[in-house]
Amino acid sequence: MGLRWGREGPPEVAYSRVTRDLSEVYAGLPADVSRRLQRLAGEFEVRVRRGRPSELDLRQPWPDDARVAGIREVFVLTPARRSAAVLEVAITEVPTLMCRTTSPHWFGVPACTCDACDADLAEALGELEQVIDDVTGGGTERVSGLRRVRVEQRFGATTSTVWHTPGEARALGVRRGRREWAPWPARSLARDI
Template sequence: MDDRWGEDGPPDEAYSRVTRDVAEVTAGLGRWAEALPARLVETYDAVTREPTDEERALVTRSGVRPDVRVVEPSDPAASRVVIATSQSEEWGWSVTLGLGRLVVETVPTCLCDACDEESEDLVEMLEEQYLDAATQGFVEFRKRQRRTSGWMEHGFRWADGGSSSAPRPGPAFEQSWAAWPVRRP
């Protein structure tokens, strides 16, 4: 995202309008997602396969029927990556990545004029946060937010960072996922 708005940021009305051609804005994201399974299989000892019903449910939002593919590393201790893509005339491309038990990220989250996201920004975020974690190994967790609270925080951490999300129901857990084995020539 560039800084075209300057110090004051975008005007208030920019948050409620979309004037860009979102199909054009998200085209690079779509190309990246379509090429991702082959690129991962070329780099890592992994295969592509059809998703299970559970994997499809992990990355499918209500009312959307995405194309879902799974890239599974040869090491069963490593997390598979579930890739869901959908495309519409109105909103362009949408990509959802699923890792581990519950880690899910969908982009773009917003295409309003104020957010100003471009395909390159979205791809960079997915590469740096989610694919790096999956291929380098990560720890996924769901833990109680406070001792007296019933809310459970879900997230993950890896060598270069971490992320947590809104509370998700279910029992507490912590699971380490191994790094993906690199494909040997």
């Protein structure tokens, strides 16, 4: 939560509005994200590919958030280990980020842009680093439920829970059960010499 509110915290109305110019707050985000994701190719055996916004399957669930009005750029990070999770990062026009792993569910970075949270560029980049650390370390996905299908993903501190009707789950290709995601393989320095 932003520090500008003092000890009393933000007024209740601040949780439901965005009055800051987010394009100004997050102006440096696209260039910084691009550098950070490209750096991963030096640390892990991973292919970093720039995609086109038209490649995204927009039928997949997007957070109920105005930030997804337009996608500027897409990165797809595919680890060499097939049992490791793919990471997709979409930079929005705002610019903020939408991320997902090998799952149909997207989540925002920063998690919230409301006036009460008052997140800035440094916080957004910190959240992205946490997502990267968590996904590269491996995780789990558990799908359960009959009348309502619960999809829960855990990658370190990054967790996501989404509910679907059985029909939605079938349309998205979500299958019940548990899946383990392996850590990304570290790049071997010996191979690069």
